[in-house]
Amino acid sequence: MSKGLKGEYNHTIDAKGRLIVPSKLREQLGMSFVITRGTDGCLFAYPNDEWEVFEGKLRELPLTNDKARTFKRFFQAGAVDCEVDNQGRVLLPGNLREFASISKEVVIAGVGDHAEIWSKDKWDEKNNIEDIDIDELALSIEDLGFNI
Numbered sequence: 001m002s003k004g005l006k007g008e009y010n011h012t013i014d015a016k017g018r019l020i021v022p023s024k025l026r027e028q029l030g031m032s033f034v035i036t037r038g039t040d041g042c043l044f045a046y047p048n049d050e051w052e053v054f055e056g057k058l059r060e061l062p063l064t065n066d067k068a069r070t071f072k073r074f075f076q077a078g079a080v081d082c083e084v085d086n087q088g089r090v091l092l093p094g095n096l097r098e099f100a101s102i103s104k105e106v107v108i109a110g111v112g113d114h115a116e117i118w119s120k121d122k123w124d125e126k127n128n129i130e131d132i133d134i135d136e137l138a139l140s141i142e143d144l145g146f147n148i
Helices: 023-029 048-059 066-077 094-099 120-126 134-140
Strands: 005-012 018-020 032-037 043-047 080-083 089-091 105-112 115-119
Touching: 005 023, 023 043, 023 105, 032 048, 032 066, 032 094, 043 048, 048 066, 080 089, 105 120, 115 120
Parallel strands: none
Antiparallel strands: 005 105, 018 089, 032 043, 032 080, 043 115, 105 115
């Protein structure tokens, strides 16, 4: 398993749709990794070993359940294998940039087993620290078995 990805990085997309992967994250993601559609309108970037774990969980979902099929399709059909070039960049395909409303400014956030790639505008809208009541949030996730 990969070491947990963490940190927040601001970058830009060039005219050809390439994104510089921060060196700290590149060390953990590797020189090739998987990018797919994510939740909340961002993209997910998985190190190959973590993608295999995630893909294994998707395979366990029953084909007879229509929501499970839609869920699998959402992540797997949108997935692309990415190779980091000599300048530390990866090409974000047009369909993924469009899905995440990425045009120029990007925030890349390490969130444990994967990184999230956000348009700066969506990041600012969804992740405004002043708008988050961390005490209330902590209480609400206790039901998931997480205690501080």
